[in-house]
Amino acid sequence: MDLLGTALGATLYSPATRPRLASDIRKQQAAGVVSMVLCLEDSISDAEVPGAEENLVRQLGRLEREDPADQPPLLFIRVRTPEQITDLTSRLGTAVRLLAGFVLPKFTAAAGPAFLEALTGAEVMSGRRLLAMPILESPELLHLESRAEHLTAAARVLDKYRERIPAVRLGVTDFCSAYGLRRTPDMTAYDVHLVASVIADVVNVFGRADGTGYTVSGPVWEYFRAQERMFKPQLRRSPFSGRAEGLRESLIEHNMDGLLQEIELDQANGLMGKTCIHPSHVAPVHALSVVSHEEFSDAADILRTGPHGGGVLRSAYTNKMNEVKPHRAWAERTIRRAEVFGVARDGVDFVDLLATGMEGEGE
Structure with a gap:
């Protein structure tokens, strides 16, 4: 399940109301x-829900009929209520085979069991395994006086469904809403200290490397068009100089420099992948998920010593120490990322990966 959680990559959200949803899925694939x-949740209004459900059932049915042998991307439905899980499973009929599972909103120890029980019922009904991705976004998970208690309680609820949880997602927009906050395109989620503190606590509870943790996905980046900025761009000029200066200007123009910095901070803080609301965000997430040759070299050296090894190794790049026991969990995580996203050749850096990845980005 850890490998699947890593493989989710940039998870693209789409309102279920889109009239060409089946075509959109093929295009993004x-x-x-x-x-x-x-x-079916926050991206649409309450009044749109019945129509969105009908559209979703119709579009997935169309997708199955037009190419019954095709396997689309991993498709999840974000529901509002537990009852929608079993209802939609029934209404989808044979098209349920296209579903990987459901996204469970505002997950807490109190609200979560009903969603997970409905998922079990949907599995029985459909005769197939279904996955669940809970979203941590409720105020009680944010408020200081209740955070630790509610996070640990939510983790206990998920524990018996571990083999159905590829990732735990973060609802940072809802966290900001609880305090009337919204970060600008000049700022990452980690610049909003209230949000940064809850991300740290979520990783503390759900992201442990001792076998009890889950993949925790990065928060959504909200911006995809040029915005007036107050601060200097966050992309240095020198890595792009002489080979990709136009790419740098394009990234800055569309506020992608903030996204790139947030992706790097996500990874540094133990998050993997990202929630995306625009196709242009997918390529940067995937490009920066590729393991560098240096990372791979260090990870392979650490793991080569075996599970009972120890000591300190000089990096093959002669620029750092690799302490075998403390760095082992990092090395295992890095190799898992390499299995999914590959390893860059020696001398290929993030600019090369971005330039290649963004050549074919969607609109």
Whole structure:
């Protein structure tokens, strides 16, 4: 399940109201999207829900009929209520085979069991295994006086469903909403200290490397068009100089420099993949998920010593120490990422990966 959680990559959200949803799914699959969430929750109004459900059932049925042998991206439905899980499973009929599972909103120890029990019922009904991705976004998970208690309680609820949880997702927009906050395109989630603190606590509870943890996905980046900025761009000029200066200007123009910095901070803070609301965000997430040759070299050296090895190794790049026991969990995680996204050749850096990845990005 850890490998699947890593493989989700940039998970693209789409409102279930889109009239050409089946075509959109095919288009994004061709553009490299690995996982999608078809949303019946916050992306649509309350009044749109019945129509969105009908559209979702119709579009997935069309997708199955037009190419019954095709395997689309991993498709998840983000529901509002537990009852929608069994209801939609029934209404989808044979098209349920296209579903990987469901996204469970506002997951807490109190609300979560009903969703997970409905998932079990849907599995029995459909005769197939279904996955669940809970979203941590409720105020009680954010408020200081209740955070630790509610996070640990939610983790206990998930524990018996571990083999059905590829990732735990973060609802940072809802966390900001609880305090009337919204980060600008000049800022990452980690610049909003209230949000950064809850991300740290979520990783502390759900992201442990001792076998009890889950893949925790990165928060959504909200911006995809040029915005007036107050601060300097966050991309240095020198890595792009002489080979990809136009790419740098394009990234800055569309506020991608903030996204790139947030992806790097996600990874540094133990998060993997990202929630995306625009196709242009997918290529940067995947490009920066590729393991560098240096990372791979260090990880392979650490793991080569075996599980009972120890000591300190000089990196093959002669620029750091690799302490075998403390760095082992990092090395295992890095090799898992390499299995999914590959390893860059020696001398290939993030600019090369971005330039290649963004050549075919979707609109």
